[in-house]
Amino acid sequence: MSNLAKLTSIDRRWIFLLIGLGTLIPVLLPIGFPVRVTAPVKQIYDKIETLGPNDVVVLSYDYGPTTGAENDPMTDAILRHCFSHDVKVIALALYPLGGLTSLTASIDRITAEFPDLEYGVDYVNLGYKDGGQATMKLLAEDFSGAFPNDTHGTPLSNLPLMQQVKGARNAQFAISVATGIFGEWWANLINAQYGLPIAVGCTAVSAPKYYAYLEAGQMLGLIGGLKGASEYEQLVKDNYPNTREAYANPMLQTASKGMDVQTIDHLIIIAFIVIGNLAYFADRRAKRA
């Protein structure tokens, strides 16, 4: 067997090593590739641009720290956009670990950049509620059915913003930043049954599935994986100069920086696919001979 043919049975740990290096090096030495915005992401941005100061966006943190690297930049960029554009936000979590680690951490992080915001008037953090689809149907009708109090224990009746909208169906737009099936539930339950425009931010792995919903008009837009998140970041940075300072922070791990890693890793995988095929043909030729 030739050396090339032997590569068909290469120890997978070599692949792991190269992927590890391809991830580590761009994190330490950022490259800064340019980002081009695609239509599914732009549609979400444009929808928020059409909203006014009294309009409300429901932002659901349907993910946990597991997929935070992909999902956190999405929620951060959406919050920066909403707050910069003076749109009100009701944030909640339907994923078990989304409440404390993702939702509260994200709200605390972003609201610190907007000192003029008033809690209960400009935004509300409802926290996490178990129950999946059942909870989603409840909150579509009436937030207080699913969340009697906000995450700080304040009854919703004491929060001015919650007097403005009874249920999610009364909001102007809902975005689910999701892992797993949550985005589909928003499309199937909230959009299909109540007609509320919805959009989904999902991990790259789930993105192909959501294109069917996007094309069918059940979703207004889609932020697919780190690439989509970097596009949204780019739109916010380009159009709201007040956000540029936050994105310029070298310690902030943004989706745009993550695209360096994705670029190198994709190229490594493609290289391995090419090598794998050359080895496969060499092996076949050797066997025939």
Add this chain to the structure above:
Amino acid sequence: MEYFDSSRLNALVLLVLFCVFVLAFIQRARSGGNLFIRRIAGLNAIEEAVGRATELGKKVLYVPGIMSIDENQTIASLAVLSHVAGLTARYGAELDVPNKDPLTFASARETVKEAYLHAGRPDLYSDTMVHYVTYDQFAYTAAVSGTMVREKPAANFLIGSFYAESLLLAETGQASGAIQIAGTAEVAQLPFFVCACDYTLIGEELYAAGAYLSREPAMLGSIKGQDWTKAAVALVIVLGAIFESIHIFPGLKSWIGIN
């Protein structure tokens, strides 16, 4: 009638049509009608996988997905689990069913216990076969992957509702050398299972699995009814595409003589 939501009339029509097809075929099957169901390779391979585990003296690992019992894929998976547990009981192979959801765990335990009882081997059943691990998706994945690496089951069944953990489990199982049969209706996870498993039940094959394995006429009848509804839906889609095309392209209207 004032309370009826007329905007959902189309859904009601489809629901009635669907129920009529399913119930008619169930009736036909019960009255002895012959119903052909195509061969599903993944389900035919179950016995071979359990047999291999028995010969090697290794365990059979059954993962019923990560969702609760309100998810149809989980119910479909439990129907397959019932069959697999029946086989492990007959062959005397060791079965391990780790669970992520507590309600699925309770149902899976009853399913396995019943299967061992039905196979006439309640002596082989133990409560430790079906156990609870954790409610967290990736802690569960770590635990199941650990079992695959340490105990090297001869057969892995990954059947039910899976998300980001699908490839982690399937690749670990592939590396451990187990024969793997997977099944899910989660379209985003199907490519991962197809790449890393020996057999994959795709979408509706999973839902049909219980009926296919049990060969019970009423169950098979419902599959046939479902197929007829699918044909009706396909016909409506084709007609819709034709009408929409005529509407979009005015040239088509004049070509076929419509004003």
Add this chain to the structure above:
Amino acid sequence: MFLKVRLPILLTFFAGLIPIVAFFFKDGTPYVKTLSSSLEQDMVIVSGFALLLGVVNVVQGNVRKIERREKGWFYAIVLLAGMAFMGLFGAAGAMRLFGLPGIGMMADGRPTPFQWGSLYLFTPLQATMFALLAFYIASAAFRAFRIRNVEATILLVAAVFVMLGRIPIGEPLFGPITEWMMQVPNGAAQRGIIIGAALGAASLSLRVILGIERSYLGLDKSE
């Protein structure tokens, strides 16, 4: 017989039928909508309590492992200790018992014990597990994408186009192709599978509601 077989099947029948009927009625319809809504609330409560069942099983299983000194029994101690730490500080913290300051951040910006465990133990472990996907996708792609036949070649070419279209250096050329591939061929295939699976799920639901499919109750068809 009634409690084990007929009652669960009757409950399933009504619990399955009520939301379907409610779907076709307008908001504010008396009885139907209220009943459906209260069923949804019950589901939230039941799923919360069901978690206790799992916790009991985990404790039982791991205590047994430690008692019998089974292989890896030490890890069972780590698991129980972790569960006790997060469980106690989580439950007692949320209810602010024993002077605990809650489960989020404290007023001075320091994390509560539960938050500390979440941020500095749990979150990195979680992210590590998900990050493994990148490595496994690479090894699976290396093994699976071979030019064996026409179908495998199409799969390979599509994969390479999408990977190039999703990175800045390949985007100018492959970006529009990728978007088209995702929206048209991928969208068509996904819809086909989704429609088939949805009908399969509906068929299974009907079998469950009518009591034909009962394996999830641990019942045999003859019962």
